[in-house]
Amino acid sequence: MKKRVKEYWRSFSFVGLTIATVFFSISVTPSLLPRNYLFQGLLSGFSIAIGYALGVASVALYLFLELRQPSGRIQLISKRITVGVVAIVFVTFLWRMTYWQNSIRELMEMPLLETAYPYRTAAIALLWGALLVAAGRLFLAACRYVATKLQSFLPRRIALASGFALVAFLTFFLTNDLLAVGLLNVADSFFLNLDEHAEESETQPSRELQTGSTESLVAWQSIGRQGKSFLVDGPTREQISEFLGREAKDPIRVYVGMRSRSTPEERAELALQELIRVGGFDRSVLIIATPTGTGWLDPSAVDTVEYLHGGDTAMVSTQYSYLPSWITILVDPRRSIDSAVALFDEIYGHWKTLPKDSRPRLYLQGLSLGSLGSEMSADMYSIFEDPIDGALWSGPPFPSAHWRQAVRNRNEGTPIWMPEFRDGRMLRFTAQENHLDSGKAWGPMRSVYIQYASDPMVWFSPELAWSRPEWLGDERGPDVSPQLRWYPLVTFLQVAFDLPMATTVPIGYGHNYSPSSYIDGWISVTQPPQWDQNMTRRLKTMFAERTAPKP
Template sequence: MTRVWEGVRRYCKTLHSVGLSFGLVFFVLSMSPSLLPRAWYLQGVATGISVATGYGIGVTVAWMIRKCGVEPTWSDRTKKIGWTVLAVLAVILVPLFLILGSWWQQIVRDLVEAPRANRANYLLVLLISVVVWFILLEAGRGLRYLTNKLTAVALRFVPREAAKVASLVVVFALAIFVVNGAFYNGLIAFANWSFSGADNDTPDGIKQPLIAERSGSPMSAEAWDSLGKEGRTFMGSGPSAEKIAAVTGRDAKQPIRVYAGRESSDSVNGVARRVVDELERTGGFDRGTLAVVTTTGRGWVNDDVASAFEYVQGGDTAIAAMQYSFLPSPLAFIADRETPMAAGRALFNAVYAKWIDLPLDKRPKLVVFGESLGSYGGQAAFAGEQDMTTRVDGALWSGTPNFTAQWQEITGSRDSGSLEAVPVIDGGRAIRFAAYPEDLELDAPWNHSRVVYWQHASDPIVWWSFDLLLNKPDWLAEPLGRDVDPGMRWMPLVTFWQVTLDMVFSADVPSGHGHNYGAEAADMWAQVLHPENWSQSDTDTVRGALTNNFQPTK
């Protein structure tokens, strides 16, 4: 034990006092509230990253001051006083803000209607944050060691300054190779192969459909086993004609759902063509409304959104979807942003090419929808706002990621005085944003072709951006949404990591908050489709049916 403590003491002597001071400040800031409640272990990770960031900034500031020729010499007594003050501050501030942090988290839980957590678990935040900080600190020291070694080798051939630059270039090039080179591409291919095995499962309660209106049925050219886990879930779910009639009190048709799995073809274009073949087989082009949906990751479709569409249209519908990847949504969100766009374009263009050839009086209404990566990929089928409103009769985009180019362009063109969280575009004549159904009620008339961007103020998928590192976004400068803690503030570097960690369990909050878009899809579709003789009472009935019978899963 004596050796252990002696080792700890020696290691502590290697730490920089200015770095520790900045680290303590960032520890305090990291405990402030963010968009969603965080589990204690995620808070520990966020805090550890923040402390490491603060430590790095402190060390860098001290280095820059020395480079400017300012090198104060402190007496041993002054150093001892300084370390004592730092230790006392740490003893006071660390437990104080652990307590405040746990309290703030309870407030956030109340705002998003999540159950309260055991505040005692927050004591473990300190342990995890120290471990994370230590790992990141040693990783940084390792890079410094590698750079110094490369510099020493280069000094044999070139002058010192050139050697330092050359070593930095080599380390940087290695990082680029890992992040965006052949190694990265190989890793994605391996991940796709690895996760393809998990695609063979079928959730409990999901059975192969026996009706012609579904892909994967005995009458379908798409084998049940080829649809993938999410495809089988989608084909085995949803309301029947009888259920729709019972809920709405009106005659209904059996909704059509068609789907093709990733393994059905060697390319996304090939998978899209198989989906169109299924639409033709089932008579999808003869229905009143045809929806093209771009899925997320492994092919997930929000069944609340799909079912609400079918209820509102009385089952006189067809939904076309496809799987384009084996990667889970969180991994695809980070690692593969090209395939969702390619899939969104491939499926819409394949359906549109067939649809546009139909006689004008025989064409069904054409709508599009998607959530998260599905919204991102689906919007890639259009050149912009005008192209989208010209080519489709309606759209419902839910939880659109912040990096979606079309979303950025539309949000950036919002009317003066409107909020970034719920922007108003050209008075709301074609495009409207909503966190809640009432946000769709604007004074301006709404065109026949209606586009809705559905985004919660507390959804980190919508608001996460690298810009959070150094720039205060408008949505944090404006009045915050009603499910966001009024105490949330933007802090350089810290807020970025807080929102990043918020994304991990962003769908594991009650519907209507975070990245969980549920029964209010009935309200959104009623506004987008504006069916004849449809009342708010009808919408309320459908929303009630969704709330009682369907649980969104990813």
């Protein structure tokens, strides 16, 4: 048994193990968000596997090209030096883990850690990395087996290449059609059941002009969990009146769930009919809101605008998924776009038939995947035909074409995490600190992107694997660790692992957008009447107290 273990250990590639150790060490450096030791261990395990694979591939390529190999003495000396250097790097980086994690936590006003549990991280990483490497070695063994069979009638190199291609194709087919689809079906079933569950406090609305009431065109049972929360948890006329010190209105909210109708077009048509029924087009402000992947609409975004306009608002939304945005965006980001386009076409088509002097001002709103769908919903020709009044988008995800084009064409000298676009008449950007009051005049249509420098949903991209991003330049965002560095492949993995953790940080960082940011954005975009700076401070204070963590 002991002999077999030694033989198995000797079968590992020295170059592969060296690069795997270096990749592990780099993986514990900071990224955009803080990580616990379990998540860090899983990330580091992936890094170990990828590093080992790169080492094995580099050796295989060297041998395949039949290049000259160094002498045995040189190999021995170089191995000893390499082992010493890599060991020092490994120990040093583990020792620095706590400092690096705290460099992020301090910026995000989180309690500092006494320890980041580096040994637990290393244990999890080694176990997970070993399993992944074993799977990789099994894959190579299968490739060699097939190649051996092919060599009976094919040249050696062609047999090797053909064996690799055949096994790779079969592996991709099995993992994609069986494993990936199976996991997706499990997630789909889980989040569907979660979407159907409503808290006991979410009782059916009783007022006739509320969506989901007995008189509503939208059946209460067909609305998902997030939609029900949106319909019943918003501010009331009494709460808004108390804050303003004057009479307010009950805000209008319309929401159509996925089970309400079978297609995006049918859901959009139902939403329009319900919006007409409840008098949404008689309000001063009308907002077409695209939800996140789960169907959630951020209260920080929707509640604040209702206070700003004294409840004289109507908001309409339709659900297109019940999966979290980070899953939906990887599986089918077109869902949000198709849903947003269908809803906009219905609402806009009716809105533009109304008299211009009496119809409501029309705005778009979306967070995360909702931002992606919302920004694509209003095509250029519709805007030119009869312009809407503006939009407020937050946390635009990396596939957002309009956002990407704007930041790419930003004014020279402005950072990508806080760009300035042309003269700022149509589009502006903001973050935790309000950057919208530049003193420049707005045009007739006002659009704002809220983006945080620490939001992985915004800054993740495939290019991170091979290219240093602009947001890691000399001038970086105020909530990005100064210790964060770019490393090929590893930084891509780090930010990818940040995606599912994007909302686990305090409000005002990562993908958790604060009411204060929305208040600044809505004031700039919608220009609420009878509003002043003192009311802004009061409203920000009220929402800050609501969202503050419980002691």
